[in-house]
Amino acid sequence: MSLKHDREWDYELERIVEEVEDRDAKRVGLQFPEGLKRRGPAVADDLRERCDDDVTFMLSGQPCYGACDLDTYLMRRTDVFVHFGHSPMKESDKIIYVPLFSNVDPFPILEDSLAELDGDEVGLVTTAQHMNRFEDMCDWLEERGYDVHTRRGDDRLTFEGQVLGCNYASADIDADQVLYVGGGKFHPLGLAMEHPDKKVVIADPVNNVVTIADTEKFMKQRYASVHKAMDAEKWGVIFCTKIGQGRMEIAEKIIEDNDNAYLITMDEVTPDRLRNFDMDAFVNTGCPRITTDDGPRFHKPMLTPQEYRIAVGDEPLDSLEFDTFHGTW
Amino acid sequence: MSLKHDREWDYELERIVEEVEDRDAKRVGLQFPEGLKRRGPAVADDLRERCDDDVTFMLSGQPCYGACDLDTYLMRRTDVFVHFGHSPMKESDKIIYVPLFSNVDPFPILEDSLAELDGDEVGLVTTAQHMNRFEDMCDWLEERGYDVHTRRGDDRLTFEGQVLGCNYASADIDADQVLYVGGGKFHPLGLAMEHPDKKVVIADPVNNVVTIADTEKFMKQRYASVHKAMDAEKWGVIFCTKIGQGRMEIAEKIIEDNDNAYLITMDEVTPDRLRNFDMDAFVNTGCPRITTDDGPRFHKPMLTPQEYRIAVGDEPLDSLEFDTFHGTW
Incomplete structure (x- = not known):
């Protein structure tokens, strides 16, 4: 699989700066998931440029794999704590969640994925990164004659249609197939294990491939x-x-x-x-x-x-x- | 180096049971340093046998390298928290420190180490494990004509003559040589780096060897x-x-x-x-x-x-x- 699209993330710097100013924050914690920690210093630079000199930015060096995994040490010791890469599992005044919505266009790969769908009843799920396009994707499928089933899973999830590595309640829908839009196999694999009766079609706009989730190796x-x-x-x-x-x-x-x-x-x-x-x-x-x-x-x-x-x-x-x-x- | 002596530790079970009963504790946390984590379940078994059925024992799975490294998560969530293998860096009502004093006899290796000493002025230091014999060791050396220099370092240390991997203030003494009694090279290496003007003689009663600390590789x-x-x-x-x-x-x-x-x-x-x-x-x-x-x-x-x-x-x-x-x- 080749990385066809350049990914760019929206770090929502202005929103963070505004919160820092509003709260007169002096210590700001920044937490990134593993794959994005490398970007942390540059984001800190961008924020330092935009904030007063007396604001100290602290990068969390703890491993981080989800909104379930907040650096509570850093959170307790900072005035504003910014958690990047995940949507809120639970809101708190102290925490700013920046989901890092992707700029990748999902429609070319959605087009390709239609060949794998059987019939016109289909569930649609995605990750926090692509939630900014979720409604557009629903509309796009409906325009093409599909009956799109979506739901908001439970209170662990922020958005309708969102999945987490540990929670696929948004796919508890009345259709035998689910279309997953997103990068990698991690989420669709869990989805297919949690819903063994459903066909899981993976439309991966990051690696630009359509595949069917196969859980055999993991189940064995x-x-x-x-x-x-x-x-x-x-x-x-x-x-x-x-x-x-x-x-x-x-x-x-x-x-x-x-x-x-x-x-x-x-x-x-x-x-x-x-x-x-x-x-x-x-x-x-x-x-x-x-x-x-x-x-x-x-x-x-x-x-x-x-x-x-x-x-x-x-x-x-x-x-x-x-x-x-x-x-x- | 062969492990000549079997090490046995005193887990001070009766003292722990007494504290659990006195405080009517329901949740008891047990934290062991890395080398002793393997013993944790057996110690938990011994404690379960001696305590009421409604007491739950919880083993810390966090890495632990010293009394500087308490599992504060577990400590906050238990009624009694037992920290094994280190002496107190700071006392607290909640924490029971069990230093795990060694039963190894230090005198045979002390006898061997005398050949490495120059003159009769000597500092003496050891680790928490051998503190139960520290006074005996001082007496033993004095009986043989040595002028033994000891001091309690600072408030990071519990005992006179004690060293930590990060603190050798107990060796700030008026002698050009220091006798370190204890297992391994970790502590004497730090001691020699902190006091480069002193000769550090290692009397290791665990591995039964006498050596001179050599910091060259580390300093390079x-x-x-x-x-x-x-x-x-x-x-x-x-x-x-x-x-x-x-x-x-x-x-x-x-x-x-x-x-x-x-x-x-x-x-x-x-x-x-x-x-x-x-x-x-x-x-x-x-x-x-x-x-x-x-x-x-x-x-x-x-x-x-x-x-x-x-x-x-x-x-x-x-x-x-x-x-x-x-x-x-």
């Missing part, structure tokens, strides 16, 4: 991990301390019911950190995508909470579902 | 990093968010004076995290040992605050000193 890995974990005695139960990734009730329930389960708290869930613990298997109550996408990188089987219940015999194997995350914090 | 790396950084234009200035590793005044001073310096905040300072930022060099205002010991693992030169001042021409090269950390938080 899930079943293999569950099987391996069936022999486990000692379980590490991970509670993720990131602001929007905590599911303490689930973690505590497992600990209560299983004397060989140990509650382990951490922010970044990495192979290195888990290697420190002598466990036979892990249950991750934090981000489901670490479990499904990075699972094979861990030295011991890593399961979702439901997969844990399957492994210990509380649920049948064929009930296995993709783990999704609901609510805010 | 420091000078090389400073030289490389002299051409840097864009500087990343790291402020570490760990509770006992923050030096904001130093970081802000650099930012104020240098328009090409950017303040970056993070807890774990790792090569991966810094690679996200397009900088020519970094200044680390956090843990000095990440700079000196791990420096070569980073993709760009990483300097201490004083090395930064040398690189930008504010101080002469021959003033280069080991970076130490003072005070608590």
Whole structure:
């Protein structure tokens, strides 16, 4: 896949400057997701030029993978905290969310994707980056005779039609196929795992390709991990301390019911950190995508909470579902 | 070096159980340094056996390298927080510090180390693990005719004669040689860098060897990093968010004076995290040992605050000193 389009982002500098002035802010925190951290210093320069000399800009060096993953340390210690690249999971006076809407034109690839659609009932979803074109895309499809199904998922999502890596409630629609418009395979893969009965057509305007989501490799890995974990005695139960990734009730329930389960708290869930613990298997109550996408990188089987219940015999194997995350914090 | 002695640690379980009962604690956090995290589940088991069923034990999965590095998230969310492996940097009602005193007998290796001492004036230092034998070791040396110099460094240290990886104020004594009793080279290396005029004799009762600290390799790396950084234009200035590793005044001073310096905040300072930022060099205002010991693992030169001042021409090269950390938080 070649990167056909130059991506340019709208950093909404004027909106930020206005808020800094309105609040007479002296310390401003800037948080970027991993792929955009490199742009941070230039954005800080642009803001410094536009703000008073006594305003200090601080870049978050913490890993960041979503609006679930705010740098709360920096947020608490700054007057204005700007979170780039994601839309609000929960509003707060302190935080300015800059979703970084994309300038990529989605219509050429939408045109190409029509060949993959069966019939005229279709769901439409996209990510925060392309939300600025969502209504246009609906209109465009309707003009071509499609009955477009959309919905706003739940309160974890900001927009109608929006998906997150951990939440595909916006695709709970009455159509057998869903058109996903956006870059990469990360989101449509989760979408297809969460909705195994639907065909997921990927219209990728960034890499300029149309593909069909294929979950086979990932589903095989899930079943293999569950099987391996069936022999486990000692379980590490991970509670993720990131602001929007905590599911303490689930973690505590497992600990209560299983004397060989140990509650382990951490922010970044990495192979290195888990290697420190002598466990036979892990249950991750934090981000489901670490479990499904990075699972094979861990030295011991890593399961979702439901997969844990399957492994210990509380649920049948064929009930296995993709783990999704609901609510805010 | 072979591990001649089995190390056994005193986890002070009875003291912990007593505190849990006294405070009627329901949630107890347990934090271990990296090398001992593996023991965490067994310690949790021992505590569960001795406590009421309604007490939940939570293991910190965050990396931990000192009493400067408390898991504040877990601490705030538990009724009792037990920090193993380090002595108090600052007391708090909530925290129980269990230094894990070693049961290793230091006297055989002390006997061997005498051959390396020149004259009878000697400083004596050790780590928290061997503090339970510090007075005995002083007496032992004095009985053999030595004039033993000891002092309590500053308020970052708990005990007289104690050293930390970042603080060797206890070796500011009136003797040209210092005897370090303890395992490994980490502490004596810092000691020798901080006190280049003193001979540092290492009596290692864990690995059963006597050696002389040699800082040459590290000092060459420091000078090389400073030289490389002299051409840097864009500087990343790291402020570490760990509770006992923050030096904001130093970081802000650099930012104020240098328009090409950017303040970056993070807890774990790792090569991966810094690679996200397009900088020519970094200044680390956090843990000095990440700079000196791990420096070569980073993709760009990483300097201490004083090395930064040398690189930008504010101080002469021959003033280069080991970076130490003072005070608590």
